[in-house]
Amino acid sequence: MSLLRIRNLSVDFQTSGGLFRAVDSVDLEVNAGDILAIVGESGSGKSVSMLAAMGLLPWSAKVTADEISFDGTDLGGLRGSARRKLIGRDMSMIFQEPMSSLNPCFTIGFQIKEVLRQHLGLKGSAATDRAIELLDMVGIPDPARRLSAFPFQLSGGMNQRVMIAIAIACTPRLLIADEPTTALDVTIQAQILELLTGLQAETGMGLILITHDMGVVAETAERVSVQYAGQKVEEQPVIDLFDRPQHPYTAALLAALPERATERRLPTIPGAVPGAFDRPQGCLFSPRCRYADETCRTVAPPVQSAALGWARCHYPLSATEGVIAEETAQ
Amino acid sequence: MLRFFLSRLLTFIPTFIGVTLVSFAFIRLLPGDPIIVMAGERGLTDERYAELQEKFGFDRPLAVQFWEYLTGVVQGDLGESFVTNRPVWDEFFALFPATLELSICAIIIAILLGIPAGVIAAVNRGKFFDRALMSTALVGYSMPIFWWALLLIIVFSGNLGWTPVSGRIDLLYFFDDVTGFMLIDSLLSGQDGAFRSAARHLILPSIVLATIPLAVIARQTRSAMLEVLSEDYIRTARAKGLSSGRVNGLHALRNAMIPVITVIGLSVGTLMAGAILTESIFSWPGIGKWMVDSIFRRDYPVVQGGLLLIALIVMLVNLIVDLLYGLINPRIRHRE
Numbered sequence: 001m002s003l004l005r006i007r008n009l010s011v012d013f014q015t016s017g018g019l020f021r022a023v024d025s026v027d028l029e030v031n032a033g034d035i036l037a038i039v040g041e042s043g044s045g046k047s048v049s050m051l052a053a054m055g056l057l058p059w060s061a062k063v064t065a066d067e068i069s070f071d072g073t074d075l076g077g078l079r080g081s082a083r084r085k086l087i088g089r090d091m092s093m094i095f096q097e098p099m100s101s102l103n104p105c106f107t108i109g110f111q112i113k114e115v116l117r118q119h120l121g122l123k124g125s126a127a128t129d130r131a132i133e134l135l136d137m138v139g140i141p142d143p144a145r146r147l148s149a150f151p152f153q154l155s156g157g158m159n160q161r162v163m164i165a166i167a168i169a170c171t172p173r174l175l176i177a178d179e180p181t182t183a184l185d186v187t188i189q190a191q192i193l194e195l196l197t198g199l200q201a202e203t204g205m206g207l208i209l210i211t212h213d214m215g216v217v218a219e220t221a222e223r224v225s226v227q228y229a230g231q232k233v234e235e236q237p238v239i240d241l242f243d244r245p246q247h248p249y250t251a252a253l254l255a256a257l258p259e260r261a262t263e264r265r266l267p268t269i270p271g272a273v274p275g276a277f278d279r280p281q282g283c284l285f286s287p288r289c290r291y292a293d294e295t296c297r298t299v300a301p302p303v304q305s306a307a308l309g310w311a312r313c314h315y316p317l318s319a320t321e322g323v324i325a326e327e328t329a330q
Numbered sequence: 331m332l333r334f335f336l337s338r339l340l341t342f343i344p345t346f347i348g349v350t351l352v353s354f355a356f357i358r359l360l361p362g363d364p365i366i367v368m369a370g371e372r373g374l375t376d377e378r379y380a381e382l383q384e385k386f387g388f389d390r391p392l393a394v395q396f397w398e399y400l401t402g403v404v405q406g407d408l409g410e411s412f413v414t415n416r417p418v419w420d421e422f423f424a425l426f427p428a429t430l431e432l433s434i435c436a437i438i439i440a441i442l443l444g445i446p447a448g449v450i451a452a453v454n455r456g457k458f459f460d461r462a463l464m465s466t467a468l469v470g471y472s473m474p475i476f477w478w479a480l481l482l483i484i485v486f487s488g489n490l491g492w493t494p495v496s497g498r499i500d501l502l503y504f505f506d507d508v509t510g511f512m513l514i515d516s517l518l519s520g521q522d523g524a525f526r527s528a529a530r531h532l533i534l535p536s537i538v539l540a541t542i543p544l545a546v547i548a549r550q551t552r553s554a555m556l557e558v559l560s561e562d563y564i565r566t567a568r569a570k571g572l573s574s575g576r577v578n579g580l581h582a583l584r585n586a587m588i589p590v591i592t593v594i595g596l597s598v599g600t601l602m603a604g605a606i607l608t609e610s611i612f613s614w615p616g617i618g619k620w621m622v623d624s625i626f627r628r629d630y631p632v633v634q635g636g637l638l639l640i641a642l643i644v645m646l647v648n649l650i651v652d653l654l655y656g657l658i659n660p661r662i663r664h665r666e
Contacts, residue, residue, distance in 0.1 A: 088571030100562040
């Protein structure tokens with residue numbers, strides 16, 4: 001049974017200009033021990049779909065889905081306290097901005113022990129011991145003294161470690177990391193990613209890594225889901241994705257990596273992600289796609305087979321190159 | 331923290347001199363002559379008038395009068411009332427507990443109702459509760475105090491007969507001042523029903539005096555909460571699986587309290603102003619009523635001294651508020 005299973009998830013935001021669809025019929029599946037990366041530009045709905053699974057979206061969001069289940073439990077049907085028993089315990093999340101994600105009015109120790117008390121009933125010295133152990137696990141030096149520190153007394157990297165300590169406090173089965181390294185220095189980024197993958201290997205939890213950094217994806221993930229304008233456009237194992245991207249958008253993203261550039265000027269994807277008012281009729285990527293034709297611009301593309309990376313495209317790259325035809329011929 | 335405290339105390343000095351000057355000037359700008367008022371309807375001869383003018387020092391230039399007053403104040407001498415001949419200082423401290431009791435009750439009501447109202451409104455933003463609470467707050471804020479007091483008296487004292495119209499306690503009871511707080515003294519006296527009577531006298535004036543601070547606190551709490559609720563750390567708190575009571579009441583409110591505390595501190599000034607009207611309406615024997623009476627009597631030393639002491643209290647309360655920031659917000663506490 002899969003750990004997290006999402007079927008046909010859509011999220012609409014109530015805005016002054018009407019409904020804005022931030023996530024559009026997204027499917028996702030993570031098993032225990034998996035590392036799944038969700039990549040996409042800003043505004044592609046990758047954070048929103050995970051916040052929806054956690055139940056953390058603001059009141060202005062309207063979530064619809066055929067299924068959102070955690071280890072067989074339907075999250076959509078869970079209300080209030082039943083859901084809160086799961087959130088922060090079996091399924092936890094860390095965020096992009098470590099400096100603002102911790103409450104400035106409470107000590108690190110208080111914020112860690114709060115989860116231990118809430119979900120495990122740990123109090124007093126038992127909670128303190130566990131909190132010290134957790135800070136040690138995430139590589140914070142002198143953990144016993146750090147318990148009484150306030151978030152503003154620590155660096156961004158240290159705060160992110162504290163966030164990770166809070167997230168893994170109850171040994172969750174699934175950890176969602178929402179761009180955990182975006183706000184940090186490059187050297188710290190590597191440390192944090194190493195810490196996350198290390199913890200994942202140690203505990204065997206599922207890890208979902210939301211990022212827009214293809215370098216991070218290549219280093220850490222096993223499977224990659226690419227999102228564009230709220231839709232999942234492709235999903236493949238990481239090696240296959242880098243080898244044979246199926247969706248033109250994925251291919252363009254990869255081509256934009258500095259490591260892959262062959263010319264002096266870095267290739268870019270022309271145009272911008274469509275907003276609420278300029279959503280194209282057919283394929284959402286069609287205005288920026290170099291392969292798009294009339295069908296692409298008028299007819300919404302189908303989702304292709306697993307062999308074609310579930311690409312949401314009329315003309316997946318392998319198919320148009322005849323690769324698939326050759327394979328079947330052999 | 332100590333340096334901060336001392337530097338704040340230093341700013342008291344110019345404020346203090348300013349308040350002294352303003353109170354000295356304003357009462358003299360009012361038309362009317364204290365000697366004529368004192369003499370009453372019988373009037374007095376020109377010689378007697380000149381004699382009294384000399385006695386009170388009104389014949390000397392204003393600058394000299396002010397300088398003498400200021401030097402007296404610095405030495406702790408606020409002068410004597412023209413009317414009672416008692417030191418202003420003594421009169422103030424005899425009446426102040428009544429005002430303090432009323433103000434404390436009012437601010438407690440305002441805080442205990444205002445903060446939860448603001449939190450509930452913020453959490454239910456845009457919904458029925460929010461609109462209902464905030465419209466009520468606006469009405470409360472806009473209502474003239476004297477009119478609101480009369481309305482309450484008509485309904486609760488007149489029609490329903492639940493509360494007395496004026497005073498601090500029924501004449502039936504008599505006991506010594508121990509603390510000056512009627513609620514405490516009535517309990518200490520051990521007389522049957524005394525506490526109940528004191529509480530019944532206190533309730534309406536407290537509600538009237540609490541109304542404006544309550545509305546202000548509720549609105550400020552709501553807006554501070556709305557701002558805090560969109561912060562990243564609130565999302566973190568919710569991601570921990572904490573109950574909404576804990577998220578809103580602890581994680582959000584603790585951060586939202588900083589602007590709210592400021593408003594509470596500023597409300598103390600409003601309370602003092604409100605006390606003047608409220609005490610006059612309910613014949614509450616506090617400094618508000620004392621000040622009004624003294625203004626009508628042109629009792630210069632009392633008005634000056636009273637204003638000065640009230641200003642001092644407001645300044646002290648705001649100093650305490652500044653110190654409270656540090657307790658609530660560790661970032662301020664650790665900036666030494």
